[in-house]
Amino acid sequence: MSVLKVIEILGNSEKGWEDAAAQAVAHASKSVSHIRSVNIQNQSATVKDGKIHEYRVNVKISFEVK
Incomplete structure (x- = not known):
């Protein structure tokens, strides 16, 4: 059995x-x-001067706890 943990980052x-x-x-x-x-x-x-300046994502990352 594996135990996973989830963190959220940007x-x-x-x-x-x-x-x-x-x-x-x-x-x-x-x-x-x-x-x-x-x-x-x-x-x-984000938009700057009418164009997309920076793309952003909220990501949930799951990883195995040893």
């Missing part, structure tokens, strides 16, 4: 939502081991 990117999620996972993996999955909760963006 990721951002100037490239897109997919990159924002990848950035969130990359940053979390620096201090969290055994990441199993991510669940994108929310997507948003």
Whole structure:
């Protein structure tokens, strides 16, 4: 039996939502081991001069507790 824990973090990117999620996972993996999955909760963006400036995602990351 595995025990999983879930944390919620925010990721951002100037490239897109997919990159924002990848950035969130990359940053979390620096201090969290055994990441199993991510669940994108929310997507948003900031606008500057009439164009999307930054993409943002709220990500729930589940990982195995050893």
